[in-house]
Amino acid sequence: MSRILDILTVLLIVAGVFFFLAGTVGLLRFPDPLTRLHALTKADNLGLGLIVLALLPRVAWPFDALKLIAVWLFALLASATVGQLVGRIAHEKGLDS
Amino acid sequence: MSAVVGVDLALIVLLVALAWWILAARDAFAAIAGFVAYGLVLMLAWMRLAGPDVALTEGAIGSGLSGLMLFGAAARLRRKGHEAATASPSAGTAMRVGVGLLCAGVVAALAAIVLELPEPAPTLAPQAAASLGATRLGNPVTGVLLAYRALDTLLEKVVLFLALIGVWSLAPDRAWGGAPRIPSVESHGALRLLAQVLPPFGILVGIHMVWNGADAPGGAFPGSAVLAAMWMLALAAGLTRLPAVSCRRLRTAIIIGPAVFLLVAFAGFGLAGAFLAYPDGWAKPLIVAIELPLILSIAVILTLLIAGPPETEVRP
Numbered sequence: 001m002s003r004i005l006d007i008l009t010v011l012l013i014v015a016g017v018f019f020f021l022a023g024t025v026g027l028l029r030f031p032d033p034l035t036r037l038h039a040l041t042k043a044d045n046l047g048l049g050l051i052v053l054a055l056l057p058r059v060a061w062p063f064d065a066l067k068l069i070a071v072w073l074f075a076l077l078a079s080a081t082v083g084q085l086v087g088r089i090a091h092e093k094g095l096d097s
Numbered sequence: 098m099s100a101v102v103g104v105d106l107a108l109i110v111l112l113v114a115l116a117w118w119i120l121a122a123r124d125a126f127a128a129i130a131g132f133v134a135y136g137l138v139l140m141l142a143w144m145r146l147a148g149p150d151v152a153l154t155e156g157a158i159g160s161g162l163s164g165l166m167l168f169g170a171a172a173r174l175r176r177k178g179h180e181a182a183t184a185s186p187s188a189g190t191a192m193r194v195g196v197g198l199l200c201a202g203v204v205a206a207l208a209a210i211v212l213e214l215p216e217p218a219p220t221l222a223p224q225a226a227a228s229l230g231a232t233r234l235g236n237p238v239t240g241v242l243l244a245y246r247a248l249d250t251l252l253e254k255v256v257l258f259l260a261l262i263g264v265w266s267l268a269p270d271r272a273w274g275g276a277p278r279i280p281s282v283e284s285h286g287a288l289r290l291l292a293q294v295l296p297p298f299g300i301l302v303g304i305h306m307v308w309n310g311a312d313a314p315g316g317a318f319p320g321s322a323v324l325a326a327m328w329m330l331a332l333a334a335g336l337t338r339l340p341a342v343s344c345r346r347l348r349t350a351i352i353i354g355p356a357v358f359l360l361v362a363f364a365g366f367g368l369a370g371a372f373l374a375y376p377d378g379w380a381k382p383l384i385v386a387i388e389l390p391l392i393l394s395i396a397v398i399l400t401l402l403i404a405g406p407p408e409t410e411v412r413p
Contacts, residue, residue, distance in 0.1 A: 070298075074295075074298070077294065077295065078291070080287070081287045088285070
């Protein structure tokens with residue numbers, strides 16, 4: 001059972017790192033602010049989510065696990081807000097065309 | 098083991114690269130973005146050195162609040178058209194070479210000292226841990242900060258207070274007694290929502306960090322920084338305004354922390370026979386009594402330091 005959980009953790013972390021990598025490549029390669037923001041959400045939403053999911057079986061239930069989930073939710077909330085702010089400023093300055 | 102060494106090496110390379118970026122960046126905003134990232138990587142480095150208390154403070158104060166302060170300063174300079182002056186190097190080649198040599202000398206001297214340290218390095222940690230029982234604290238860092246070396250901590254708070262007086266004294270005469278201003282993004286739905294949703298959690302986390310500081314990593318400074326951040330979020334979203342600096346309640350909040358600390362310190366003469374001494378068995382309650390007003394004062398002072406000198410004119 002613990003072997004299966006270990007394999008699951010490794011797979012989920014590899015998947016999470018892949019999304020972080022994809023997001024970073026997009027951030028560096030995409031041409032304008034809005035598409036770069038679009039690339040960043042891969043890292044925050046999916047990458048961090050998968051890594052949290054990977055760590056869940058390895059921490060004490062309930063408090064440590066809930067703290068990890070809370071960290072993910074706060075990161076989502078913050079990145080969504082910052083995305084809106086940056087997107088609006090880019091739109092107002094006409095950088096999105 | 099080798100994977101861990103690889104992570105450490107990657108951290109060191111990142112730190113040096115970011116430090117270089119901060120120095121080499123042409124644009125003030127790019128340099129400050131590098132500084133914030135540098136602080137976050139430094140936080141990871143402190144975690145690797147098993148110093149979670151330092152890591153938390155580095156993240157909250159070194160990276161977060163200092164970064165915000167620098168961004169504010171850069172925005173102010175840009176508004177006033179000083180950007181050109183800050184971006185173009187005005188120092189001559191001889192000056193630059195001189196500064197470079199001086200920095201290299203300091204680095205070499207520090208490296209020599211670190212490499213010359215006896216093995217194991219001299220430490221007071223065993224004594225600090227041995228006497229911790231008398232204070233009923235579980236976190237040796239808090240023991241050092243508020244029991245053994247409380248004088249340093251007291252003076253640190255007074256320095257913060259003096260810094261605020263320094264910032265206020267930059268106010269033009271017409272604005273003296275007025276309110277400082279944190280630039281707010283009026284009528285922005287997303288930021289407004291964040292500023293309404295986040296503070297309850299942020300305030301809980303801030304108080305948790307202070308309360309936890311007695312037995313686990315945390316403490317007054319990072320905890321107050323989180324509280325200050327929540328206030329600044331509400332200010333930036335335009336949900337609330339800073340009171341005028343002449344407001345009596347604001348001034349009370351600023352001095353209450355250092356005042357209670359001083360009161361307890363002087364009471365030590367009568368109760369335990371020395372300045373800043375705690376009577377037997379009273380260390381923990383007295384430390385809590387010092388910390389609670391202190392976090393209020395630190396949070397208010399940090400917010401006001403970020404907000405800068407008063408700007409609005411006083412209505413007669």
